[in-house]
Amino acid sequence: MVETYDFRRTAVLLVDPYNDFLSEGGKVWPLVEQVAQDVGLLDNLRAVVASARQSGMRVMFVPHRRWTPDDYVTWTHPNPTQRNIMVRHTFARGTWGGEFHPDFQPQPGEVVAHEHWAQSGFANTDLDVQLRQHDITHVILIGLLANTCVESTGRFAMELGYHVTLVRDATAAFRPEMMQAAHELNGPTYAHAILTTRELVAAFEAVQPAAL
Template identity: 30%
Template sequence: MNPATTALVLIEFQNDFTTPGGTLHDAVKTVMESTDTLNNAVEAAAAIREAGGVVLHVPITFAPGYDEITRHPYGILKGVVDSTSFVRGSWGAEICEQLTPVEGDIIIEGKRGLDAFGSTNLDFVLRSKGIETVALAGFLTNCCVESTMRSAYEKGFEVLTITDAVGATSPEEHANAIQYDYPMFSKPMSTDEFVSSLSEDKELADSSRGY
């Protein structure tokens, strides 16, 4: 993994998921607390910035009334509509304070569905910046993160999933995705492993340049 060609993609670290008072926070807080999801994502973001990689934020937002999607949503999107989540301009749709984008970060706009590639320019941005390795963190473990993981794999990126920086609505769903699905389409690793790998690879790159 070359840090200079690595991107950390943070999926839906928004108040409705991450923060008490968010519409969906109670659904994910058990897994968040068990894995320390948010703090691990913060650590991973700081590490990749320090190593010379890039952080991309991929929030999901909808106009009031959810006119961008079907009038009769079902599945996960029905849950979003029924809970009035991720409404553009609302506090719940904002990226959480702990992961407020900093200079050099990129915000990917246009996510309306599960796959972060599906309705956005994520692929264009990654390729324009010469990214070869995509590391994923966010929500939900078995939904948007997994959908994005599968697409990134199909598109030919090296895909890493940071298993303690993702969250789901139950420990069972979280564990099942990581155990059975993630190894098929990515290289699962912990935050500590991700950070250590970045540090080691940066040291090797600096050494090769005579720093």
């Protein structure tokens, strides 16, 4: 089945495009580097974002909470990732690592959702209201990590009634097994489509640009 997307009703959700994840010297880059290079992550992210914008689709940024010194310290149940953030100071506010990668900067008019504290881009943020206020019915998930924030955001989107597309090579994880779980085992239980970047860009190219 060939997926089709209406540029007026579709948004690409770019999850956690921070330097700490995507740039040489980032705190988490060494953990994702091998998988990212194997799938061509950065080039594929660039291709999806550029093609979406050219087609007139919305690109929305779905950022993780940027760490500050008091975060999680008094929490009763910080999760394992949050405990790691307390040690690594991942995505620290006011630092280079907590800035978006230079190739993935919001353009004028693009939505940057409120920062999510854990894994879902919807929990305790304005992402759902932003999507609904922009009349979005289809969401395409790209970014990091495949088996945590991307998966959790995609599952939540499905529960809220959105059509969900995963892009298997526009994401990465710490290990190949995590990628396999995200796309071969878990993805088919909630996603409506699981495509490659090449397949997605081809679908975008079939969309009439908004300017026309």
